[in-house]
Structure formats: C-alpha cells, structure tokens
Amino acid sequence: MTYLSIENVDKHFDRGGVRSEVLKDVSLDIAQGEVISIIGHSGCGKSTLLNLIAGLTEVSSGGIQLEGREVNGPGPERAVVFQNHSLLPWLTVYENVNLAVAKVFGRTKTGAERHDWIMHNLDLVQMSHAKDKRPTEISGGMKQRVGIARALAMQPKILLLDEPFGALDALTRAHLQDAVMDIQKRLGNTMIMITHDVDEAVLLSDRIVMMTNGPAARIGEILPVPLERPRNRIELAGDRTYLKCREAVLKFLYERHRFVEAA
Structure with missing residues (x-):
C-alpha cells in the first residue's frame, strides 16, 4: 500500500x-x-x-x-512548518512547543513525560538552551528551529x-x-x-x-x-x-x- x-x-x-x-x-x-x-x-x-x-x-x-x-x-x-514561524510572541520557546504537546499528548502523557518530550524536541533542533526566551529575543533562524521542534513534537x-x-x-x-x-x-x-x-x-x-x-x-x-x-x-x-x-x-x-x- x-x-x-x-x-x-x-x-x-x-x-x-x-x-x-x-x-x-x-x-x-x-x-x-x-x-x-x-x-x-x-x-x-x-x-x-x-x-x-x-x-x-x-x-x-x-x-x-x-x-x-x-x-x-x-x-x-500531518504537521506544517510555514515560512513565517507562527510563534506566539507572549509565550516562551518552551511554552510555544508545549502548545502542540499538550494538545496531542495531554491525555496520554504525564506532566513529567510531556516536559521530557518538549526538551527532547528542543534538543533535536539545538534550542534547549533558549527554552525560557521569547520569540523577540531570538533570531529568525532560531525561531524557525522552534517551529520545526513544535511540529516534530506532534510526532507527525x-x-x-x-x-x-x-x-x-x-x-x-x-x-x-x-x-x-x-x-x-x-x-x-x-x-x-x-x-x-x-x-x-x-x-x-x-x-x-x-x-x-x-x-x-x-x-x-x-x-x-x-x-x-x-x-x-x-x-x-x-x-x-x-x-x-x-x-x-x-x-x-x-x-x-x-x-x-x-x-
């Protein structure tokens, strides 16, 4: 098939x-x-x-x-990454990724498991060091990395x-x-x-x-x-x-x- x-x-x-x-x-x-x-x-x-x-x-x-x-x-x-990163400016890098994780895994993963999963996906795009920064505090390339991490965190x-x-x-x-x-x-x-x-x-x-x-x-x-x-x-x-x-x-x-x- x-x-x-x-x-x-x-x-x-x-x-x-x-x-x-x-x-x-x-x-x-x-x-x-x-x-x-x-x-x-x-x-x-x-x-x-x-x-x-x-x-x-x-x-x-x-x-x-x-x-x-x-x-x-x-x-x-089916996760989408757009040219515009579409990050919410009032949320941190961690919180932006958490939006996707909470929606997809809110009922199947514990809070600790969701945290580990968020950090795992930020590690994949080398952005775990910036988890507490907001989009205005990071570069365009870093924003795209976070957008990719958010998409990957949905396990598409x-x-x-x-x-x-x-x-x-x-x-x-x-x-x-x-x-x-x-x-x-x-x-x-x-x-x-x-x-x-x-x-x-x-x-x-x-x-x-x-x-x-x-x-x-x-x-x-x-x-x-x-x-x-x-x-x-x-x-x-x-x-x-x-x-x-x-x-x-x-x-x-x-x-x-x-x-x-x-x-």
Whole structure:
C-alpha cells in the first residue's frame, strides 16, 4: 500500500461567480520516509497542494489518502512548518512547543513525560538552551528551529514544509538545511517541502516534483535524485549527478518561464 496517495486531484476556487482553476488532475504516490520537494513558478499551486495534504483546504475532486485513510481535515499526523514561524510572541520557546504537546499528548502523557518530550524536541533542533526566551529575543533562524521542534513534537507521520527557509540569510539557511537532513536521518520522517531554491531541492530531496504554470497547474515532471545519504553540500558541489539534477530542474523552470513570457 502507498503511504501517501494523491489521486486525480483538482482544486478550484469560486469567487463572485468566477471560477479559478488552481490544480488539475494531480496524482502522486509518496513512500514512507521519502523526502519530496515541490518546485515551480509563483502561482503554480504549490502551497495549495500542501494545504490540501495538510487538510487545511478541501479538494474539489479526486482524493488524498494517508495509509489508506481519506484526508478530509487537519490532524496531528500531518504537521506544517510555514515560512513565517507562527510563534506566539507572549509565550516562551518552551511554552510555544508545549502548545502542540499538550494538545496531542495531554491525555496520554504525564506532566513529567510531556516536559521530557518538549526538551527532547528542543534538543533535536539545538534550542534547549533558549527554552525560557521569547520569540523577540531570538533570531529568525532560531525561531524557525522552534517551529520545526513544535511540529516534530506532534510526532507527525508527515512533516509539511512551506518554504521554511525562504526568509533567512544564506548561511542560516544552510545550517537549517543541514539540521533538517540530520533530523530526517535520525527519525525517518516523511517530508514534503515547497521551495523556490533549486540547490535546496536537489540537496534535500529523494524526488523533485516540478509543477507546470498556473492556472490549472499539473505535475510537469518528477525527477529522482539518486544521491547517497548522508549528503555533504561541499562534496556535492562538483558531483556529476548533483549537477545533472540541478541542470534538469533549471531547464524545466527556464522553459516554463519562457512559455509564460511568450504567452
């Protein structure tokens, strides 16, 4: 059985009697523990597709199943990390993570067990030292680490990342990419990430899903990334397979962009 199955999904929005077709006939099977990147030009429905998987938006037709069960609403087995960390500014780092832990494990873990679980997930992202700080007292990269810790603390089956590093400087982004690779290696999470960064997609992914331009966007190509793990960005800089994958994604995006300009 496929772990996550997206079958012939369409999504449209109706506003003021006008229908906007966002996604058309999108089908994709994802294996347990796989890392998938979704890439494409702005307006191609990447975030909409992620929201459909998260259950934050309903499909117009088709269906999404996780372990054979229909996805028809949000649930803790699908945790989302947005580009904006979405931390509550009046709560500490510890308290922000506790929000998720209390909601998911409030009836199944004791107070001591919940505390240990919060600290465990802060340790995973190297943020336990800042547990008593508030979001205004830490950097943007640290806020994203806390957002990832909060998502991981829900013990999700799938981690959904919506351009989680897009607002960060290049060095912070690189450190967080390495952290996410390390966490995924240790936990074996299934991850689906939206990105505009070609190098990020190739570095992190097992497969890259390339979307056509909207409206009515589809999956244009799916590119396997046959690079062994663990991956080292310095060693891969001149790797022929890495460069070939990077070239394939750039070619796809360039040709789609040229199509838009010609239209």
